[in-house]
Amino acid sequence: MNMLTDAAVEETLQPLYKPAASKMTGKDVTVHYGEKQALFGVNLEVPEKQVMALIGPSGCGKSTFLRCLNRMNDTIDICRVGGSILLDGEDIYDPRIDVVELRARVGMVFQKPNPFPKSIYENVAYGPRIHGLAWKKSEFDEVVETSLQKAGLFNEVKDRLHEPGTGLSGGQQQRLCIARAIAVSPEVILMDEPCSALDPIATAKVEELIDELRQNYTIVIVTHSMQQAARVSQRTAMFHLGNLVEEGPTEKMFTNPDDKRTQDYITGRFG
Amino acid sequence: MNMLTDAAVEETLQPLYKPAASKMTGKDVTVHYGEKQALFGVNLEVPEKQVMALIGPSGCGKSTFLRCLNRMNDTIDICRVGGSILLDGEDIYDPRIDVVELRARVGMVFQKPNPFPKSIYENVAYGPRIHGLAWKKSEFDEVVETSLQKAGLFNEVKDRLHEPGTGLSGGQQQRLCIARAIAVSPEVILMDEPCSALDPIATAKVEELIDELRQNYTIVIVTHSMQQAARVSQRTAMFHLGNLVEEGPTEKMFTNPDDKRTQDYITGRFG
Amino acid sequence: RDQVQIAGSSTVLPYASIVAEAFGENTDYPTPVVESGGSGAGRKKLCEGVGENTIDIANSSSRIKQSDIDLCAQNGVKDIQEVRIGYDGIVFASDINGPEYAFTPADWHNALAAKVLKDGQLVDNPYKKWNEIRADLPDQEILAFIPGTKHGTREVFDEKVIIDGCEENGTAEALKAAGLEEKECMALRTDGVSIDIDGDYTETLARVDANKNGIGVFGLSFYQNNTDKLRVGTMGGVVPSVETIAAGEYPVSRPLYFYVKNAHLDVIPGLQEYVEFFVSDEIAGPDGPLAAYGLVSDPELAKTQEKVKNRVPMGALN
Amino acid sequence: MTPGILAIIVLVLTAAGYVLGRRRALALAKRDGARLHSLPGHYGQAVALFTMVPALLLMAAWLFLQPLLIDNQISSQIPDSVIPEGGARSLVMADVRRIADGLDRLVETGRVSEDALSSMQADTTDIRGRLAEVGVALGSDVAPAVFDAAKSYRSIADTSALLRNIAVLATALAFGFLALQRVKPAMRARNISETFIRSLLIGSSLVAILTTFGIVASLLFETIHFFRLYPARDFFFSTVWNPQFRGGSDLGILPLLWGTFYVSVVALLLAVPIGLMIAIYLAEYSGRALRSFAKPAIEILAGIPTIVYGLFALITVGPFLRDWLAQPLGLGTSSSSVLTAGLVMGIMLIPFVSSLSDDVINAVPQAMRDGSYGLGATQSETIRKVIMPAALPGIVGAILLAASRAIGETMIVVMGAGAAARLGLNPLEAMTTVTVKIVSQLTGDTEFASPETLVAFALGLTLFVFTLGLNILALYIVRKYREQYE
């Protein structure tokens, strides 16, 4: 509890540049998929109540690192994770750790929208239901509505809450998935290119939402859009070929990176 | 054949602004999904050997219209298409039309990457094989390599051509799908947010490729990125709630749109 | 088609297959194919018509019925020989370690009928133990495994044991007096004391094995193969055996038959020879393998041999 | 030339058509530099199909019609006088055919020359004896008129066969040639072969329909016969099943239907939960090693002959349940019971549920699981709340299949549940099912034309209609609750 207050104090004092207390810490994280090594000793601190962006070329291991943070990689048989990752100072790969509780605290939104084959309402109510966050019908209605609203989807679907979530367009589906993640109010939200299927208006809404969520939550977002990274994140980490190239305040990364590769990647950017 | 030359001449004379001869034409296209109407009488000409971008907020019917252009909507039982769509002056919804031949001439890349659960090589070689575009192993090798190269994927996968395409990262998968579409050398290529899962470098490659392909092919691309639309397309069409709001040269659309909604959408943009 | 085809009764099957096997190894003809599938089905097949893809012989554990003969006539199967091959004894046996039983048909009727005469009254069957029926029967619970209604054996059981018993112990008269039909004699109790077996004797044996106080109804030949597991009960004081049945002392038995399609005799190679072989003394005689296996040899075998040689078709049913 | 050889020749022509068609397409493509509409193989297939299909269709039609026409013609030659009393013309015709067939064989085996045959007379030769030499069975001696009819039958059949061969081969060649001429790059060869494949697919799905027709037809006739002998009201509404040899049987279906239902429900109550849990465990929890061992191993359960289960029920489970359940609870002393048969049958049904469900569960995309885990769901929550609903239609299919098997099972019920038809609630009492009685009445010792045997057909048809109703219900339920992923 001490750490929490400390972090909060620190952040209000120095909103940018100086790293806030770290919510999650990766130490020498290595990942193998079978024979193939996907991450090579990554050391990264995720600051609390800030947005951290992970950038880098396709296939460099951003998603892999992200999935390590809530142990989603556990579901891939051939995936082996080395090193350690701490959440509030506790190693989440400790055998005594409860993955379920971990994932309730570290939520995730995926790259490909994956709504459940259920109604829109049930998609959102699913998390609160399994975590026991709501009991009565009215509570569920409430949490479903707020979550959908936060994800900027409510108006579009309010008349068809009980139709299947899979009948939505791609963008709508992804926003539904975000709503679903928000509904369990996690501490950390991991987002793997959450906006890659969204139009600018929806993207703006989500970005606004991310900014809003930052008040209470720690957010790690993988993105291909430098603009997005610049807009929403306080810190940025650059990956390349499974290595963490460089990490720092977003502003600095985009204006004055230390590493040649970051420089190249960023200036090689378009629009 | 006449039309073709005419179009080519026209294009060299007036590369932009003035619409080229139209390769595909939608007349009063309406689409229903069961009860729900998704397109309301869209009239749109797709100019030959140019890139046309379809923009608009999520769920407005961009994908739906795109799928009408090569009758991919036939596969959805509840989908009914009205009006007519012409390819080189022939109605592609004419019952005498061979859908397969149509789709060989009008290729498609989808929003969600969907590689076949086969090897990378087989993914790309599949199209040429069924269309009889290659016969010998060497010819297949050739077409696979060039297609992968054009899609900017070859270097990353050249050592694992015979591993499954589904083992690639999201971005790699999508590029594989683009390579697969290119491999059959269609006349028109439809792309549904082909870059939504790509990083900037890969995106740049694809955009370059699109620009290159424009020399020989007609391209229709759905995108959420105004920048991308501006960068790659010669003409842009703006959809809203199932209606075609406005269509025109990209430059004009982005600087001086006729319609208030286009204006709003474009200025509401970020980055 | 070059082999004789036979179908019908599963009771006759063991005997027919013993003969078929011997026929195959002692002649140049191929071994006949013997199907089982029930007497009724066998006779139906026999009467399906004349020709290569119909069978030549139907085994039957009961006499052919008029409806079968009509069907035959309708399908152009005119001349049929009836060949009686011997008698099948039906025995009552219990677990080898259990007590001895000396039955009479009357005991069986008292044990299994739905309504019995007790102290001059027609009552729903009250007996639970054998010694309640007759004091010199063992002190054992009544539990009988009798053939299901699909079996020809059941018909014999009904006729020669239950109905005879019904008359013996006076129930029949009482029923008649009460204005009920004789059929009521055969109504068996349904409280789980009498258990129908739709399977075969191996199933009955397994049930007796699992219920040591149970009494099963078996064919004589089956019993003879399992004398180490079963103790046979006497009926009217007679121990069932090939000899006592042949002598007509043991009451519960029935004749077994097969029916031959005369039209096939000259055209199916080996058919006439098989028929003659079957009824020859070496096979069906009292010292032949069939008798050794438990078939009660027909005292009128010579007559049958004569008829078979002359291909005498059967006359009308009497 | 027999039809078999003719068919082989047509097939050879077909193969030739394929090669030529393919070669021609390739040659055209090279010469014109034109892009072929389809792959060269498709052109080959198209030519092959044109060669084969019309010819074979013609042949089939000919083979079907020829006997009818010839019969008609010959039949009119036969005077009424040779038709025996009470017999039918069709029987005599059967004899004619048999004789003609026998004469063919006589000639084939070289016993009689064609010339000798034409001079052969029924009143001078022992036709019956001669035919017996070649193994053709005749019911009686041959009347001269019948023999003459047989001879003209032969000659007409010969001519007809010759015509047939010519016609079929001409068709094959003509169509093949025409098709070959039509091979052009623009020819939609693939569509032709795909249309053909499609009609094959349709044909295959008709097999199921035809089977149903066949079943209904082969049951219906005897069922009608049965209802002429036995009142339908008693059959459907009587609660007593008690067949007798001497007639006067009670043949009420209700106790049998009840037994069928009861045993199946008990079996499914065991098989469905266990089967589903196995499927879930193997698909979601177990390692590859266990799974690749356990799945086929459990499938063996479906392959063990039911008689083994029957013996198991009879010898082990039955007495066990009697001694440990029925007698202590005072529920009876029967070693065969609904529970015995149900439990043992349940074991047999496990793989029907587990294997099919496992495949369906396995097919649910990983993204569904990821989505759920990402929200902090435990594995079991994911399975119960996300995967099962997604896999529901397939699972219902698997359960239906298991239920179907339960209804149709015989051996286990005979040995496990006994043969007593009874309407009761006590699961520890013996009961029996419709299927068991179908088998026992059909293979019994009763005469065929009696209601006691014919009832088997009525039982079969009733069960058929009954399960049809259940299936319609199931389809309706699946439609209502199906959830589609992606």
Place this chain on the structure above:
Amino acid sequence: MTDLTASSALAGAQGRSLFERGERTRRRHAAEKRFRMIGLAAVVFGILALFGLLGSILTNGVSSFRQTYVALDIHLDPAKLDKAGTRDPEALRKLTTFTYQPLIKAAVDRLISEKGISIEGLGGKDAEGIISKEAPAELRRFVLADPSKIGETVRFELLADGRIDGYYKGRVTMETAKLDRNVTPEQLMLADALKAEGALTTRFNWSFFTAPDASDTRPEAAGLGVAILGSAYMMLIVLCLSLPIGVAASIYLEEFAPRNRLTDIIEVNIANLAAVPSIVFGILGLAVFINYAGLPQSAPIVGGLVLTLMTLPTIIIATRAALKAVPPSIREAALGVGASKMQSIFHHVLPLAAPGILTGTIIGLAQALGETAPLLLIGMVAFVREFPAAPPGGFFDPASALPVQVYNWTQRGDPAFIERASGAIIVLLVFLIIMNLGAIFLRRRFERRW
């Protein structure tokens, strides 16, 4: 309210150490563990049931793979076999097996006296009774094959009688022999004595797999040869017909057929066929294939066709479920590059559906392989001793089948047949496993998640 839910979540999980578990989480984990345990228990139950059944089959049946033989020097006495001394094959053919029985009796008696065995109470017919009733037939075959051997003394390895064989397998004991009508304790003692002398041996029983069935009096000679061939023929027919037809029908119904009343009818209809008792398929087979189409009785072709019809619904149902499970995106991908619907199905959908199809095939074939009831009506539940010819002609010859052999043997009186029935079940299961191994191997190759 938003804050409320948020804070309740906070109270629930946030800020607490990951090592502490909330009450609800504990319950959820308990549920998880229970669920998993139930799953494991189900698997264990399934496997135990299998092992239990297999174990009982094996313990009852393996003994049928061994058989007891007696080595006898038999003098082929010309005085008995060929009084005329012409060695005329025609004349020899007329001699029945009954003529050969005395030769065996003589040989056994001589063996006993040579070895100096004396057993008290050994009856007159007891000694020859330890030899199978199959033996005279064997001698007759031998002599007919080579009449010149008459007059010589030839060593034969003859089958011992079933009860003697049973004695060495524990089925028969001295105790039961006392009660048993078919064997005496003295015969068992004689067998023991012969065994001690090495004249009687128990060894592997090849003829169990190659010999045809034998009648009720000679269980020791009964084999599975005809049944194995018959089953193999039928399975060949079933596989070749039901797999293509079933898959084709499923493809049509799942991919091409318009969704309408008619396809609903077909769908219900197929599901219903699966519920039709197998004996009804026998009725159908009898009516259609034998009575209408005129195919022969007892022939594998008819059995194969009937079992095909019976297996089809299973395969169709499984295949349709598998096709349904293939994600639409795969079909779209293929269509998008210009594949025809037919190509997209045959190139992409079918391979992905293969595991499910193979499962259906495995279950369907397993069922077909073990089925007896329909064969009852088409004449295959029969005593057949002649081997069917090689296919395709052999498809039309009478044959038996493995489950039929099991069914027949379990009905016979002599308990030796029970052991043989279990042996036949083992063979059937091996047959099944061999048949399925291919399918299982293929299934593993095709199985993947996407």
